[in-house]
Amino acid sequence: MSSLNTHSSVKKNAGTTLVSMSLTKAGTKLGPLVSPAVWIHDYAKHGKQPDIGDYSIYLGGFISGPAAIVTGFFKSAVEDEIEAKLNHVKSIEPKLYRNEIKACYGYSNSPPSISAMTIAGTGTTVWHHPIGIWVYVTDANGSPVVDYQPVNPSVVYRPKTPLKKTNFGGYYWTSHRK
Amino acid sequence: MNTTIKLLLLSFALMILSSCSNKMNDFDLMCDFFDTLAMENKNMTSSQKATFINELAAKKLSSDSPALESLKAVVGFEPAEGRYSLYKDAAEVTIKKDWECASIKKQLKML
Numbered sequence: 318m319s320s321l322n323t324h325s326s327v328k329k330n331a332g333t334t335l336v337s338m339s340l341t342k343a344g345t346k347l348g349p350l351v352s353p354a355v356w357i358h359d360y361a362k363h364g365k366q367p368d369i370g371d372y373s374i375y376l377g378g379f380i381s382g383p384a385a386i387v388t389g390f391f392k393s394a395v396e397d398e399i400e401a402k403l404n405h406v407k408s409i410e411p412k413l414y415r416n417e418i419k420a421c422y423g424y425s426n427s428p429p430s431i432s433a434m435t436i437a438g439t440g441t442t443v444w445h446h447p448i449g450i451w452v453y454v455t456d457a458n459g460s461p462v463v464d465y466q467p468v469n470p471s472v473v474y475r476p477k478t479p480l481k482k483t484n485f486g487g488y489y490w491t492s493h494r495k
Numbered sequence: 496m497n498t499t500i501k502l503l504l505l506s507f508a509l510m511i512l513s514s515c516s517n518k519m520n521d522f523d524l525m526c527d528f529f530d531t532l533a534m535e536n537k538n539m540t541s542s543q544k545a546t547f548i549n550e551l552a553a554k555k556l557s558s559d560s561p562a563l564e565s566l567k568a569v570v571g572f573e574p575a576e577g578r579y580s581l582y583k584d585a586a587e588v589t590i591k592k593d594w595e596c597a598s599i600k601k602q603l604k605m606l
Contacts (some may be wrong), residue, residue, distance in 0.1 A: 427561035428588045434568035434581065477573055484545035484606065485567040492572070 421451035437474035438487025444470035521562035522586040526596035575604040
């Protein structure tokens with residue numbers, strides 16, 4: 318019998334088997350709660366009920382759901398904090414550039430300190446503000462601003478002029494500490 | 496606590512431990528690439544070295560790997576003597592533990 322047919326029969330019998338297994342396990346607390354398809358299949362075909370290992374594996378998966386939710390909340394809180402810090406930095410910079418200042422957070426999959434170096438390699442000014450945020454600036458068209466002078470930075474990454482490309486595709490850049 | 500619950504907790508702890516096992520990270524792989532580069536050819540130009548590393552990285556790392564992104568970024572830093580320190584920081588921020596690589600330390604300033 319092909320695996321497709323086997324799968325089909327598992328599905329066909331699942332409804333009645335689920336009820337049967339739940340009743341069998343009704344004496345335990347986990348029984349009525351957990352019934353993955355593979356357990357139903359095992360029970361239908363071999364009369365085998367989930368063992369301690371099955372429960373622990375399933376428990377791991379069961380816990381990862383709430384963990385994902387917690388991670389989502391955490392990410393949201395971090396983004397709120399970044400937004401607040403970015404707004405602070407914008408508020409102290411000249412009006413002309415405020416809307417063009419962006420956070421390095423989220424620029425790539427890497428931590429902001431790595432994104433900051435990558436962005437400096439695109440030819441624009443990047444800086445770290447003492448409140449704890451890496452930011453960069455572009456002009457209104459999204460083009461790099463090589464020589465921007467940020468207000469109160471702790472570190473500034475700035476492209477080296479005249480712009481010259483490395484063998485890896487970015488521009489050369491330097492760092493200035495306050 | 497009965498045996499069933501103990502076994503349940505033990506298997507759960509083992510699952511967590513196995514997910515935290517000491518796997519080779521992308522920065523270690525990058526270190527291997529530079530070890531290989533050092534053995535392959537000492538007479539390469541910096542452009543040839545970049546191609547060599549890029550080709551290995553394309554085969555073994557994802558294009559958005561922080562190890563690769565950091566390398567591409569720090570090779571642009573001048574003075575070149577400061578590149579390794581930036582790369583080491585990038586590695587440690589990403590993998591959250593101490594990290595060293597002698598061959599990257601030696602060769603990064605020549606790329």
